[in-house]
Amino acid sequence: MPLTAELRSALESTLPKDGLILEPDMLRAYECDGLTAKRALPLAVALPQTGEQVQAVIRLCHEYRLPVVPRGAGTGLSGGAQPLSNGLVLSLARMKRILEINPDNLSARMEPGVRNLAISEAAQPYGLYYAPDPSSQIACTIGGNVAENSGGVHCLKYGLTVNNILGLKLVTAEGELLNIGGSTLDSPGYDLLALLTGSEGLLGIITEVTVKLLPLPPTAKVILAAFDSVEQAGRAVGAIISGGIIPAGLEMMDNRSLRAAEDFVHAGYPVDAAAILLCEVDGTPEEIDEQLNKVKRILRQNGCSSIRVSDSEQERTRIWAGRKAAFPAVGRISPDYYCMDGTIPRHRLPEVLSRIEAMSEQYGLTVANVFHAGDGNLHPLILYDAAKPGELAQAEKFGGDILTLCVEVGGTITGEHGVGSEKIDQMCVQFQAMELQQFHAVKDAFDETGLLNPGKAVPSLHRCAELGAMHVHNGELPFPELERF
Amino acid sequence: MDPREQIRKAFLEKNPLSICGGGSKGFLNSAPLPERKLHTTGMKGVLDYEPEELFIRARAGTPLQEIEDLLHKEQQMLPFEPPHFSSTATLGGCIASGISGPARPWRGAARDYVLGCVLINGKGERLRFGGEVIKNVAGYDVSRLQCGAFGTLGLLEELSIKTLPAPEQELTLELELDQPRALERMQHWNRLPLPLSAAAWQQGKLRIRLSGTAVAVEQGRRHIGGEISSNTSYWQDLKEQRLKFFQNDKPLWRISLPRDCGPLKLPGDTLIDWGGAQRWLLSESSCQELAAIAAGAGGYVSPFHAHSPVPLAPALLRLHQRLKKAFDPAGILNPGRLFAPSP
Numbered sequence: 001m002p003l004t005a006e007l008r009s010a011l012e013s014t015l016p017k018d019g020l021i022l023e024p025d026m027l028r029a030y031e032c033d034g035l036t037a038k039r040a041l042p043l044a045v046a047l048p049q050t051g052e053q054v055q056a057v058i059r060l061c062h063e064y065r066l067p068v069v070p071r072g073a074g075t076g077l078s079g080g081a082q083p084l085s086n087g088l089v090l091s092l093a094r095m096k097r098i099l100e101i102n103p104d105n106l107s108a109r110m111e112p113g114v115r116n117l118a119i120s121e122a123a124q125p126y127g128l129y130y131a132p133d134p135s136s137q138i139a140c141t142i143g144g145n146v147a148e149n150s151g152g153v154h155c156l157k158y159g160l161t162v163n164n165i166l167g168l169k170l171v172t173a174e175g176e177l178l179n180i181g182g183s184t185l186d187s188p189g190y191d192l193l194a195l196l197t198g199s200e201g202l203l204g205i206i207t208e209v210t211v212k213l214l215p216l217p218p219t220a221k222v223i224l225a226a227f228d229s230v231e232q233a234g235r236a237v238g239a240i241i242s243g244g245i246i247p248a249g250l251e252m253m254d255n256r257s258l259r260a261a262e263d264f265v266h267a268g269y270p271v272d273a274a275a276i277l278l279c280e281v282d283g284t285p286e287e288i289d290e291q292l293n294k295v296k297r298i299l300r301q302n303g304c305s306s307i308r309v310s311d312s313e314q315e316r317t318r319i320w321a322g323r324k325a326a327f328p329a330v331g332r333i334s335p336d337y338y339c340m341d342g343t344i345p346r347h348r349l350p351e352v353l354s355r356i357e358a359m360s361e362q363y364g365l366t367v368a369n370v371f372h373a374g375d376g377n378l379h380p381l382i383l384y385d386a387a388k389p390g391e392l393a394q395a396e397k398f399g400g401d402i403l404t405l406c407v408e409v410g411g412t413i414t415g416e417h418g419v420g421s422e423k424i425d426q427m428c429v430q431f432q433a434m435e436l437q438q439f440h441a442v443k444d445a446f447d448e449t450g451l452l453n454p455g456k457a458v459p460s461l462h463r464c465a466e467l468g469a470m471h472v473h474n475g476e477l478p479f480p481e482l483e484r485f
Numbered sequence: 486m487d488p489r490e491q492i493r494k495a496f497l498e499k500n501p502l503s504i505c506g507g508g509s510k511g512f513l514n515s516a517p518l519p520e521r522k523l524h525t526t527g528m529k530g531v532l533d534y535e536p537e538e539l540f541i542r543a544r545a546g547t548p549l550q551e552i553e554d555l556l557h558k559e560q561q562m563l564p565f566e567p568p569h570f571s572s573t574a575t576l577g578g579c580i581a582s583g584i585s586g587p588a589r590p591w592r593g594a595a596r597d598y599v600l601g602c603v604l605i606n607g608k609g610e611r612l613r614f615g616g617e618v619i620k621n622v623a624g625y626d627v628s629r630l631q632c633g634a635f636g637t638l639g640l641l642e643e644l645s646i647k648t649l650p651a652p653e654q655e656l657t658l659e660l661e662l663d664q665p666r667a668l669e670r671m672q673h674w675n676r677l678p679l680p681l682s683a684a685a686w687q688q689g690k691l692r693i694r695l696s697g698t699a700v701a702v703e704q705g706r707r708h709i710g711g712e713i714s715s716n717t718s719y720w721q722d723l724k725e726q727r728l729k730f731f732q733n734d735k736p737l738w739r740i741s742l743p744r745d746c747g748p749l750k751l752p753g754d755t756l757i758d759w760g761g762a763q764r765w766l767l768s769e770s771s772c773q774e775l776a777a778i779a780a781g782a783g784g785y786v787s788p789f790h791a792h793s794p795v796p797l798a799p800a801l802l803r804l805h806q807r808l809k810k811a812f813d814p815a816g817i818l819n820p821g822r823l824f825a826p827s828p
Contacts, residue, residue, distance in 0.1 A: 184783070194632070199626075442811050445807035445811040
């Protein structure tokens with residue numbers, strides 16, 4: 001059902017001149033986020049420029065019971081910003097002003113549409129930066145980062161979004177403005193900052209964010225270590241950490257992903273290695289030398305076959321370029337790929353990888369593995385061809401099995417990409433009915449009428465019950481070709 | 486009785502309970518609490534500790550000291566330096582009260598290290614949130630929400646906490662400086678990549694703690710200057726409020742401020758902690774008067790020993806009351822602790 005003329009004109013009078021998109025051709029740009037396999041055309045897209053406009057739009061949506069899907073840059077990989085065909089997309093991309101950099105408080109205050117990398121660029125003249133650095137940092141927005149609790153390659157040492165924000169302004173489902181936290185290190189009452197970070201747009205609309213800034217490390221170096229087996233590389237990761245070292249970054253790639261990356265960006269990776277580790281240390285030059293020696297010793301003790309240390313900023317960037325380009329590089333060797341995002345306890349890595357390999361044979365689909373090794377966050381990339389009938393469904397089912405495996409070994413179905421619409425069914429594997437019910441009660445406390453991003457992040461008990469019943473019978477979903485919200 | 490059954494019964498009878506751990510922090514936000522007690526000290530024991538995985542999982546009634554001793558043996562630590570205030574302090578109480586020690590501005594707060602919990606909500610339902618892994622974004626972050634909630638949303642039965650390697654070396658420097666110059670120095674050093682882990686000023690003396698590798702600590706020492714302190718227990722005594730400053734009959738106030746807040750005219754003796762972001766004040770002044778000063782400087786004040794509901798804007802208070810209802814619909818868990826119950 002399209003928007004009523006009345007609501008349409010109320011929205012138009014609330015928003016700037018070109019702030020309401022209704023034409024199907026232009027709506028097409030918003031039909032999906034980074035999870036491109038799932039698409040829907042929204043009724044309209046609102047593009048407010050101020051917090052007051054957001055408030056006014058939300059009040060109208062509340063009055064007319066129009067569902068709202070908030071959206072930042074649309075880089076999310078779990079379908080969190082996937083539109084509803086009966087709803088409005090609220091894009092915060094035009095609210096992109098940095099309002100204040102306060103170097104003495106090590107903080108920066110900004111609108112939600114500011115790009116992640118733009119924060120560090122603005123803080124750089126003060127010798128400061130914003131630590132969380134998701135791979136999409138040139139495009140993704142801080143509002144989206146908060147909604148998803150984004151991580152990045154440096155979160156082992158510097159934390160996730162939740163550890164790096166100080167305050168939020170939030171418009172509730174009823175259009176009320178709340179100030180949560182601010183410029184102090186703590187605030188009275190419940191830790192709403194923690195609850196809202198990673199709430200995937202279900203609890204409110206973020207209209208302002210205050211982030212914590214950190215002093216830029218004087219310098220950084222990266223070690224590239226090659227291994228003859230994934231197991232050895234996995235053991236080396238544990239040994240580095242139990243050696244009392246928390247590296248700034250600690251990443252692993254398997255042979256398939258490192259080869260793809262090498263072919264793509266020529267980072268100088270050893271293509272015969274079964275796995276490589278990238279271990280970054282930062283600090284003063286003297287401190288780095290000390291840490292590097294320790295790490296090199298541990299790597300050798302754990303059977304690494306070769307070690308290379310970056311000796312210039314240029315080389316460091318080149319070594320990282322391979323890792324950062326891993327996803328598009330894999331995209332070059334396969335028509336399509338499906339990126340998973342489970343976390344496991346690190347010491348279960350060898351077992352999990354061999355079981356993924358076994359599943360890969362069973363499904364007849366290849367997997368390339370990229371791994372935030374330091375924090376146990378696994379990104380298996382399942383290669384498939386959407387043009388071949390049934391392959392997408394097979395890839396999704398394979399992905400679902402990987403996530404179930406992550407839960408089985410004591411991990412989680414999503415480390416940093418969020419649940420969105422993608423992993424809604426796996427939530428039934430991770431949580432019991434009573435726990436899901438508690439999540440719904442939290443949602444009701446913020447959004448009684450269920451207008452904000454409905455159907456995402458937390459499945460209904462009904463849905464889980466149906467899935468559960470199917471698992472008992474044959475372990476397969478009914479109508480796998482249908483979209484699952 | 487099993488705590489789940491006890492809460493279930495209280496829920497059905499609408500009979501409020503007050504949750505009691507080791508009793509070390511009972512004075513914090515201590516509203517008049519129900520007489521019926523739920524004791525957690527029987528829920529003891531470390532369930533899982535894998536130093537290499539950087540986490541410890543323990544039952545909430547486990548003595549905090551036992552946890553810290555265990556970590557110490559593996560050269561690890563709870564980075565947020567939780568105050569004990571008594572040898573009876575438990576892990577559950579440490580998280581429920583959510584207070585953090587002198588390292589807080591640099592290493593993060595208690596809430597930054599909560600990975601997961603088993604919670605019994607006000608309906609007597611045993612729920613598991615989060616886990617043992619550092620990265621986990623499945624569902625709302627209900628575990629961290631318990632930090633500082635003083636048991637008003639549920640009974641913490643089990644907790645998973647992130648651990649970190651203890652620093653290789655630690656050193657405290659002392660500099661003779663008046664308050665404005667000390668604050669100016671702290672602000673300056675905060676912005677530099679120095680291995681700071683604590684900074685406090687009191688009676689003309691600024692103390693800076695450096696933690697990290699031997700090389701980093703030595704470089705930091707040369708940059709900051711001053712004398713190496715021989716008082717090795719200063720930070721412990723500050724955290725546990727055993728310093729002479731705290732041995733005083735005047736009411737103690739805690740003021741949380743932006744890190745760039747300069748000298749503040751406060752009516753009473755002051756100890757500056759957290760590099761300027763936390764100030765302890767001994768004063769007979771009224772809460773109202775102090776609240777105005779703190780708000781003027783962009784922060785807030787709370788009495789540390791006496792009860793007063795936390796200052797919340799009306800819209801936020803309503804949200805707190807709704808959240809409380811979502812976890813504890815009958816309002817039986819520590820009612821009135823932290824904020825006024827909904828009418």
